[in-house]
Amino acid sequence: MIEVYRWKQLERWDAFTIPHLHIAPHLPQKAIGELLAPRHERVDREQWPFDQLQPITIHFGGDISRRKVAPGTDYSLPLFWAMPGDVVLSKIDLKNGAVGVLPEGWDNVVVTSHFKVYTPDVTQIDPRYFRLLLQTQDFKNWLWANRSGADGRTEVKLDVFEALSIPLPPVEQQNDLCDAYAAALHRATQLEQAADAIERAGWQAFETALDVALPPPLPDRPVFVARFKDVERWSHDGILRGAIGNGVAETETATEALGNALLEVRHGCSKGPSKKATSLRVMKISAVTKGRLDLNEHKFIADEPALREQFALKSGDILMCRTNGTLAYVGMSALVDVDIDDMIFPDKVIRVRPDPEKIEPGFLWRLLQVPAVRSQIEAAARTAVGNFAIGGKDIKALKVPLPLPAHQKCLAQALGDAMTDAKSKRTEAATLRQLAWATFETALFTATEEPSA
Numbered sequence: 249m250i251e252v253y254r255w256k257q258l259e260r261w262d263a264f265t266i267p268h269l270h271i272a273p274h275l276p277q278k279a280i281g282e283l284l285a286p287r288h289e290r291v292d293r294e295q296w297p298f299d300q301l302q303p304i305t306i307h308f309g310g311d312i313s314r315r316k317v318a319p320g321t322d323y324s325l326p327l328f329w330a331m332p333g334d335v336v337l338s339k340i341d342l343k344n345g346a347v348g349v350l351p352e353g354w355d356n357v358v359v360t361s362h363f364k365v366y367t368p369d370v371t372q373i374d375p376r377y378f379r380l381l382l383q384t385q386d387f388k389n390w391l392w393a394n395r396s397g398a399d400g401r402t403e404v405k406l407d408v409f410e411a412l413s414i415p416l417p418p419v420e421q422q423n424d425l426c427d428a429y430a431a432a433l434h435r436a437t438q439l440e441q442a443a444d445a446i447e448r449a450g451w452q453a454f455e456t457a458l459d460v461a462l463p464p465p466l467p468d469r470p471v472f473v474a475r476f477k478d479v480e481r482w483s484h485d486g487i488l489r490g491a492i493g494n495g496v497a498e499t500e501t502a503t504e505a506l507g508n509a510l511l512e513v514r515h516g517c518s519k520g521p522s523k524k525a526t527s528l529r530v531m532k533i534s535a536v537t538k539g540r541l542d543l544n545e546h547k548f549i550a551d552e553p554a555l556r557e558q559f560a561l562k563s564g565d566i567l568m569c570r571t572n573g574t575l576a577y578v579g580m581s582a583l584v585d586v587d588i589d590d591m592i593f594p595d596k597v598i599r600v601r602p603d604p605e606k607i608e609p610g611f612l613w614r615l616l617q618v619p620a621v622r623s624q625i626e627a628a629a630r631t632a633v634g635n636f637a638i639g640g641k642d643i644k645a646l647k648v649p650l651p652l653p654a655h656q657k658c659l660a661q662a663l664g665d666a667m668t669d670a671k672s673k674r675t676e677a678a679t680l681r682q683l684a685w686a687t688f689e690t691a692l693f694t695a696t697e698e699p700s701a
Contacts, residue, residue, distance in 0.1 A: 268390065269386055269390055269412070269413075269414065269415070269693065270693050270694045271413075271414075271692065271693060271694070272415065272691070272692060272693060272694055273694070275415040275417055276415075276416050276417070277413040277414060277415060277416060278372070278413060278416045279410065279411055279413050279414075280411070280412050281410030282369075282372075283368060283369050283372050283373045283378070283414075283416070284335055284366035284367065284368050284369070284373075284378075284410070285366060285369065286364070286365070286366055286367075287329070287330070287331070287365040287366060287367050288328065288365075289329040290326055290327070291327040291328060293327070296356075298321065298323065299319075300356060301327065301357075301358045302314055302315075302354065302355070302356050302358065303315040303317065303323070303327075303358055303359065303360075304330070304336070304354075304357055304359065306336060306337065306338045306341070306346045306347065306348050306363070307346065307348075308341065308344040308345050308346055310346070310347055310348045310349075310380075310382065310383050311348060312336065312348040312349075312350060314354075323360060325360040325361055325362075327358040327359070328358060328359055328361070328363075328365060329357070329358060329365070330350050330357045330358065330359055330365045331350065331357075331367075332351060332352045332353065332354055333350060333352070333367075333368070333375055334349070334350045334365050334366060334367055334368075335349055335365070335366040335375060335378060335379070336349075336350055336359060336363055336364070336365050336366075337364050337366075338362065339362055339363065339364060339403055339406070340362060340401070342391060342409065343394075343395040343402065343404050344388075344391070344392075345382055345383055345388050345391060347378075347379065347382045348379060349375040349376065349379045364406060370419075371419070372419065373422065374419060374423055374426055376422075376426040376430075377422035377425060380425075380429065380688060381414060381415070381692070384688070384689050384692065384693065385689065386689070386692075386693045387414075390412070394408055415692045415693070417691075417692075425688055425691060428684070428687070428688075429684050429685070429688050432680050432681065432683070433681065433684065435680060436677035436678075436680045436684075437677070439673045439674070439676055439677035440673070440674060440677045442673050443669075443670035443671070443673040443674045444670070446666050446669050446670040446673070447666060447667060447670045449666065450662070450665075450666025450667060450670075451618070451663065451666075453662065453663070453666075454614060454618070454659055454662070454663045455618050455619075455620070457659055458615075458618075458649045458651070459649065460618060460620040460621075460649060503647055503648065504647070505644060505645055505647060505648075506607075506643060506644060506645070506646040506648050507643070507644025507645065508606070509603050509606035509612075509648075509650060510600060510601065510603060510607075510643075510644065511602065511603050512599070512600075512601040513598060513599070513600050513601075513640040513643055513644060514558075514559075514598065514599045514601075515570065515595055515599075515639075515640065516559055516570075516592070516593040516594045516595045516596065516597045516599065517530065517549070517555055517558070517559045517592055517593065517594055517595060518594075518595040519549060519555065520549075521547040521548060521549050522547075522548045522549050524548065525548050526548045526549065526550060526551050527551045527590065528548065528549050528550070528552075528555065528590055528591070528592065529546040529548055529549070529590055529591040530546060530547055530592050530593070530594050531543070531546045531567075531591055531592075531593055531594065531597065532547060533569060533572065533594065533596045533597060535582070535597075536567045536568065536569050536580060536581065536582040536597060537569050537572065537577040537580045538580075538582075539580055539581070539582065539617060540583070541567065541582035541583060541585075542582075543588070543591065549592065555592055556592065558592075559593055559599070560588075560592065561584050561587070561591055561592065561593065562587050562601075563584060563585055563586050563587050563609075564584065564601070564602065564604065564609040565583075565584040565599055565600070565601055566581050566583060566584070566599075566600040566601075566602065566612055566613055566616070567581065567582045567583075567584065567593055567597050567598070567599055567600070568580070568581045568597065568598045568616070569581075569597060570596050570598045570637060570638060570639070571596050571637035572596075572636060573634055573635050573636070575626055575629060575636045578636045578637065579616065579622070579625035579629075579638055579643075580617075581600075581613055581616040582613070583610060583613040598638075598639075600612070600643060604653070605653065606650065606653065607650060607656065608653050608656040608657045610657070610661075610664065611656035611657065611659060611660040614659075614660055614663055614664075615648055615649075621646060621648060624646050625638060625646070628642040628645070
């Protein structure tokens, strides 16, 4: 589609974007300035000390949050009132969609001169509708195209913003659009909450069946005393865990060192990656830190037969993060469920090969993520140069419950079914959110074509 404009119609020369909204032709339009009245009520600082006022932050998605300020803080800039139901925008971030509606029940809210406050004419426009309108892709494109300024301080001028004509269906239709979108979001939230409950129940059943207790909380004490000869590693948490236990309950379920159920524990390839694409990939550490294997997280490495042989990935392998600056990622595991012929693992990852006669791979993968085992991993982690790390000996020394392999498989399957069910509900929720938003946008704007390169 080609659009033609007279030179005098252009406020600025932009070879890629002619700033305008693609409003559906059947909808009436009205300028923003005719729908929003500026509120400019200055706070009397002699009557209102700062500790009784509530400054706010407006995020790019239109959400508003209460800004936390340290005790004794004060603002030197003039402050202005914002009332529940007002439209509030950040001048510098308007180009990114930082426009929100102040929720009901928020008292004594103030903003500086870097913000603009408007009172909407609710006989013409639903404030919820206006907030959603500004988050549509078409409107965000317009905001970005209409920014001006220099030295990294570009912004959308308020007179340009207020002069823009927007789609304005009748208020009743605006309400219906907003209500339908809110109902879809509510249903999506319910699905996500159900998914969380299913996951919690699945993990609880898994841990209960193994008779593993939650690790006792560490004392909130910054000081400990220990003989140097008694310290295997310099770790405050490790020493305390050694003293109070790691949470593996003594029960009828057999508990033993994990190393007795493993065929091999091997560190990864230390050779650096290739700058060019090759026929052999090497995974990034981020491929395992999410608790599942992400094969999209990879680089390339020189394709050598020795590397393929030593660092191969076979079905049933468990990959564990060896070192990371975040303790919660250390020892995080991922399951390899099929042979992978064109990828190896790096030196920051450890490959664990279970003995299938003693421990089922899917069971081990889940077991390594329960709190009772995670606490042992974190207690064993050593610290050096800002990173935490574990080694093969630490993994082999983990004390774990080992029921019969057939029972392990049943437990892993039950937990896997719960996780699949939860994932399905989250996918349904995400689809519902996408469809609801597409319905809102389609009701207001015509389809647009991407500008050609």
